[in-house]
Amino acid sequence: VVFWDLIFDSFKLIIFYYLLVAFIEESSKHFNFLHSSVLYIDSIKSWVLYAIFVALGFSWVENMLYLYNYYIQYSITWELLKIYFFRSIFSVIVHVLCSSILAYYFSKALLLYRERVLSFPYIRIFMFGLVISLFLHLFFDVALTLGFSFIMFVYFIWGYLYVSSIFYRE
Numbered sequence: 001v002v003f004w005d006l007i008f009d010s011f012k013l014i015i016f017y018y019l020l021v022a023f024i025e026e027s028s029k030h031f032n033f034l035h036s037s038v039l040y041i042d043s044i045k046s047w048v049l050y051a052i053f054v055a056l057g058f059s060w061v062e063n064m065l066y067l068y069n070y071y072i073q074y075s076i077t078w079e080l081l082k083i084y085f086f087r088s089i090f091s092v093i094v095h096v097l098c099s100s101i102l103a104y105y106f107s108k109a110l111l112l113y114r115e116r117v118l119s120f121p122y123i124r125i126f127m128f129g130l131v132i133s134l135f136l137h138l139f140f141d142v143a144l145t146l147g148f149s150f151i152m153f154v155y156f157i158w159g160y161l162y163v164s165s166i167f168y169r170e
Helices: 002-040 044-076 078-112 121-143 151-169
Strands: none
Touching: 002 044, 002 078, 002 121, 044 078, 044 151, 078 121, 078 151, 121 151
16 A cells, blocks of 8 residues: 555656646746737737747757756766757757647637637637647646656657647637
């Protein structure tokens, strides 16, 4: 019983930690360009495009900080090059995917309820997008922590198809 309690408590801690990380990252990406762009949004495509650029910049800074910390601890190794390769592709895809989802639902809510921004339908649509992007970010981080690296390829393929489909909807 103690063994399972320890595993369950550790799993809860991992979930809480990554949920907090996902919330901070997603909200900082979203609110970073909200104040400067919200008046100029005229379509879902433009908002998603802005979100993709912010996600690319965010993931670049995150990867550089991550790699710098690894370099300081271990110097240049093959492991550093492997981390650089995988983070340069898959970490970027996750950030682009999650930002695109949040931007899609936010812009959809904003364009439908621009006059009533704090109404229940607006908040419901926006919160749906936030929860989906948080869950996808959380699931990716937890899966990699637990060693399920195949999830990177699922996110890569599904993320590409989803983000591409947003631009073909309008």
